[in-house]
Amino acid sequence: MRTTAKTSKIKRYMTVVNDTRTADKSTDLLETLLASKSKADKHAKEVVALAEKYNFTGVEIDYEQIRDNLSLWKKFLVFEKALYARTKKAGLDLRIVLEPPTPVSKINFPKRPEYVVMCYNLYGYGTNPGPRADYKFLKKTVKDFSSLGKISYALSNGGFDFNGDEVTSVTGSEALKIKKKYKAKAVRDKKSGALYLKYGSHTVWYADQTTLQLWAKTLDKASGKKVGISIWRME
Known part of the structure; x- marks a missing residue:
């Protein structure tokens, strides 16, 4: 892959x-890849x-569903440290994606990499209707x-179409x-800034540009500073 002067930065x-x-999101795969210090270093290499x-x-490492598996987190930290050393030597940035349920207080994460915390899927598959x-x-x-x-946050546009036990992911568009099709009225929820509408037995919750701006401002205020934002996903 070649880079041009326009894209090189x-x-x-x-x-x-x-x-x-x-x-x-296979934790069995992670158990295999990170089974020992030598295997973790081999994976990092x-x-x-x-x-x-x-x-x-x-x-960017986006290993999910580890949740409260502290034994696997211990192995992950060995991998993360090995990966950081190798990325630093290679002149590469390192970013680690973490899910909201990550038991941060029980894990001694290194301070040097950037961490991206997923701020979505509060409601979705397997839940009652609600905003991400x-x-x-x-x-x-x-x-x-x-x-x-070093920490930034990931927000999600779009949302879900809830119909009983059936839940379908939908983009903003x-x-x-x-x-438009069902001539439904979208209402902005005061507790989330997200929009919801109903048609037939369906309830659709989704985020638009205004929602994302409100969420970003909330994160800024809670952090006491301007924070980095990633969007999942671009349409």
């Missing part, structure tokens, strides 16, 4: 996830080699992760199409 991260061909091969400027985030959830997330060093 843009940071390009290679995101690594723990998905397999048969399972999403392979990640950095791949990032260098394709001319990325940084690595609300103000209370965002403030709690900032408080829970305040012990980390898809929600607008539903609104």
Whole structure:
């Protein structure tokens, strides 16, 4: 991959996830990759080699569903330290994505990498209808992760279409199409800034540009400073 003068200053991260061909967010995969210190270092070496091969400027690790598995977190920290050493030597940035349920108070995360905390899916698959985030959830997330060093936050546009036990992910533009098709009225929720509308037996909750701006301001205020924001996902 070649870079031009116009794009050479843009940071390009290679995101690594723990998905397999048969399972999403596989902790079994992580148990295998990080089973020992030597295996964790081997995995770190392979990640950095791949990032260098394709001319990325940084690595982003998005390993999910570890939740309260402290034994696996211990192995992850060994990997993270090995990866940080290798990315630093290679001149690559390192970013670690964390889910809201991460038991931060029980894990001694290194201060040097950047951490990106997912601020969404408060409601979604397997829950009652509701927004992907609300103000209370965002403030709690900032408080829970305040012990980390360099930290930014990820917000999600779009939302979900709830119909009984059936839940379908929708983008912002898809929600607008539903609104137009069924001539539904969208109402902005005071506790979250998100929009919701109803058609038939369905309830659709989603975030628009205004919602994202309100969420970002909430995070800024709770953090006491301007914070970095990532958006999942761009349409």
